Amino acid sequence: MTEKIVVVGAGQAGSQVVQTLRQKGFEGDLVLIGDEPHLPYQRPPLSKKFLKGDVGEETLYLRPKEFYEVNKVELISGDPVVAVDRQKKLLELKSGSSVSYSKLVLTTGTKARALPIEGAQLDGVLSLRGIADVEALRPLVAPGKKVVIIGGGYIGLEVGAVAKDLGLDVRIVELQERLLKRVVSDDVARFFHELHEEKGVAFHYGVGVERIEGDGRAEAVVLSDGTRLECDFVLSAVGAMPNDALAEAAGLETDDGIIVDGHGQSSDEDVWACGDCVRFFSQRYGRSIRLESVQNAIDQAKTVAASLMNEAPDYDPLPWFWSDQYDIKLQIAGLSHGYEEAITVGSPKTGSFYVAYLKDGKLVCVDSINHPRSHMMARRVMGQDWHEDLLPPA
Numbered sequence: 001m002t003e004k005i006v007v008v009g010a011g012q013a014g015s016q017v018v019q020t021l022r023q024k025g026f027e028g029d030l031v032l033i034g035d036e037p038h039l040p041y042q043r044p045p046l047s048k049k050f051l052k053g054d055v056g057e058e059t060l061y062l063r064p065k066e067f068y069e070v071n072k073v074e075l076i077s078g079d080p081v082v083a084v085d086r087q088k089k090l091l092e093l094k095s096g097s098s099v100s101y102s103k104l105v106l107t108t109g110t111k112a113r114a115l116p117i118e119g120a121q122l123d124g125v126l127s128l129r130g131i132a133d134v135e136a137l138r139p140l141v142a143p144g145k146k147v148v149i150i151g152g153g154y155i156g157l158e159v160g161a162v163a164k165d166l167g168l169d170v171r172i173v174e175l176q177e178r179l180l181k182r183v184v185s186d187d188v189a190r191f192f193h194e195l196h197e198e199k200g201v202a203f204h205y206g207v208g209v210e211r212i213e214g215d216g217r218a219e220a221v222v223l224s225d226g227t228r229l230e231c232d233f234v235l236s237a238v239g240a241m242p243n244d245a246l247a248e249a250a251g252l253e254t255d256d257g258i259i260v261d262g263h264g265q266s267s268d269e270d271v272w273a274c275g276d277c278v279r280f281f282s283q284r285y286g287r288s289i290r291l292e293s294v295q296n297a298i299d300q301a302k303t304v305a306a307s308l309m310n311e312a313p314d315y316d317p318l319p320w321f322w323s324d325q326y327d328i329k330l331q332i333a334g335l336s337h338g339y340e341e342a343i344t345v346g347s348p349k350t351g352s353f354y355v356a357y358l359k360d361g362k363l364v365c366v367d368s369i370n371h372p373r374s375h376m377m378a379r380r381v382m383g384q385d386w387h388e389d390l391l392p393p394a
Contacts, residue, residue, distance in 0.1 A: 003028035005308060006091065006099055008081050008246070009107035010034025012042060012297040013275030015062045017105050020305035022071045030073045031099060033091070035080030038131055039065060044294060047158040048324050051134050051141065052166065060131070084250035086268055105304060106247055106258060106266070106273040110240035110292060115150065119212030124233040128155060129240070137235075143167030145232040148221040150209055152179045154323045156237035157192060160201055161325040170201045171229055173221065177206045185342035185355050188330075188367050195328060204229075240292060242277040255279060257290040262314035264304035272307065274300040283316050285335060285364075293321045318382050320375075333378035334365035346371065354378075 005021065007014045010032050018032050034040060041060035049055045068075045076093070083092040084104070091099045112127035114120065126136055140147075145168045149156045152174030160170050176182075179189045193203065208224040212234060221229045242257040253259040253267040257279035264272045264280075275297040279290040296319060303315040321332040328351065336342075339357035346353030354374040357365040366378035 013107035016301035037078035108243035124218035151237035336365035
């Protein structure tokens, strides 16, 4: 019987799994199932160039349609999997059809975290996770329009930068007392606050959102301190949650993500998972982590494909990320969670500097702002015992 591998989730990770399997010589049946009616595409440009209209949809595609035809990958688009029967090794699709598998790979990604407030269901309250979200946003992103962005994380800041460039009135509401509270140092947060403020973005810190008001459509955001912010639309940018409900319903082990081992294997020996939807133990950081990044999606997908081909790689990456805001590129190597000391090298006033984060005297993360050399050096040396070249002279 020919082995049949089915990949559920047609994003960066899912597309990489099927590509790597074919590159490694897998000759069995290969199926890739996505819930959106598009070819698999990359998501980082959604909140930047794609929203701005600088690039078309076809530029987002990870691979052309011919790739799947040439590599004999059956691509099922716009028909999400709604149930997994692990005993029968059968997937039920929303259309009512079913797909069998020998081995299953879940690359289901994330979904926008819901706003648990009154008025969140009004028209004009949007999030940004996919092409359809951008298509809904574009008619609203016009000069003179007022937008309230709830959440001062990377997506909120990136959309805020695009909206400001396009002539909108932008207000960002952040529950914490500063931007990016849990992920960057005070110097980095201050730099991005000043960058956006100089462009005309207004911030409201240390307040929550009480409700969103409007007669069928969002017209104002009322904050917990009573402030009322009039708007034409609202962007919810309060983070993402792993799409692990399908796995949980199938009886797989989950905990804010699908639990996998170093090979990407779940609690079922015939089910693997990778990308934003999974949680795994990192020896590097000594704890369980879930990563939302292109680097993780690609590298962990390669690990899963290798495991399916009976290789035995152990996945424990040095994560890296990036964010583009106006003409500034922030590049991050490592995870700063739990850092004890943050050392700024260079002057933020020049617009080019970096911050080295230390824990127990060891370099664990570097934030590089318009400073690509420090980012590349950090990726080379991270995890090693020495880090002097990334620190200022004593």
